[in-house]
């Protein structure tokens with residue numbers, strides 16, 4: 001089970017106890033508060049708290065622009081302007097605090113995003129649960145032949161079965177040994193902080209993760225991208241669904257300019273200008289490398 005009975009009880013208790021507040025409230029986010037969205041086989045992500053909404057971004061921006069600004073007529077237009085021009089600090093006025101349960105190898109990728117505040121479950125203090133990420137058969141893929149940092153065809157038949165068996169057996173055996181080392185039955189019992197070193201990287205951990213909206217968008221742009229590893233992308237996708245409801249105008253600008261937009265180099269702009277003028281530009285005549293050319297063409301396919 002993804003959530004323990006105690007966690008479920010906590011969620012119900014928190015949701016059953018609404019408080020009156022004078023703070024700005026985002027109705028779209030209220031429905032997500034405390035609720036866990038299941039991710040992978042034992043993981044989840046849930047909103048513990050948030051601060052601000054679309055108006056908080058606009059409010060902060062108006063401090064810097066003052067009353068004299070005429071060229072952005074409405075809040076949504078202002079938010080799109082800010083996103084388009086990389087005016088990022090107004091987005092930092094919104095904050096999100098999440099509780100995430102995730103495999104350790106996903107946590108290692110996630111923790112690289114340094115502009116967040118993290119507090120992780122202590123495996124020095126507590127005993128980790130017997131919960132390991134075992135991929136669904138359709139996620140069990142071979143090494144990609146075109147991208148060293150990616151996966152290719154799905155494994156089939158006996159190989160797929162063998163890999164799944166190895167993953168399950170190794171995790172189970174490692175956990176049995178973890179318990180055996182911890183046990184104080186007829187022995188001293190190894191310290192938790194040492195016994196945990198035997199556990200594989202697919203064991204689950206949990207943390208609280210707090211980040212502002214600007215840095216969250218940066219995280220989502222990298223991790224909800226199709227090139228991100230599936231196992232972190234599913235968390236990013238789940239967070240996107242929450243952010244969409246929390247700050248709809250900012251999220252829509254983010255989708256348009258960041259997720260759906262394309263960064264062009266000066267050479268890329270030149271290629272487009274020449275093509276629009278009717279010239280038959282090739283990679284060789286573009287001055288771009290093969291990789292750059294491939295990526296530029298793929299963006300406009």
Ligand SMILES: Cc1cc2nc3c(=O)[nH]c(=O)nc-3n(C[C@H](O)[C@H](O)[C@H](O)COP(=O)(O)OP(=O)(O)OC[C@H]3O[C@@H](n4cnc5c(N)ncnc54)[C@H](O)[C@@H]3O)c2cc1C
Nearest residue numbers: 109111112113114115116149215218219222223227228229
């Ligand atoms: C597809 C993909 C593949 C990757 N592969 C690898 C890999 O093979 N090996 C690997 O090690 N990492 C890898 N990474 C991690 C990547 O290099 C970044 O560490 C990670 O995406 C976090 O990005 P960030 O540093 O911009 O984010 P954050 O740490 O949140 O920082 C946000 C921004 O704040 C600024 N900033 C934060 N801290 C500092 C600082 N101390 N000094 C200066 N500026 C700072 C930077 O402008 C930074 O862009 C990969 C990431 C992705 C998405």
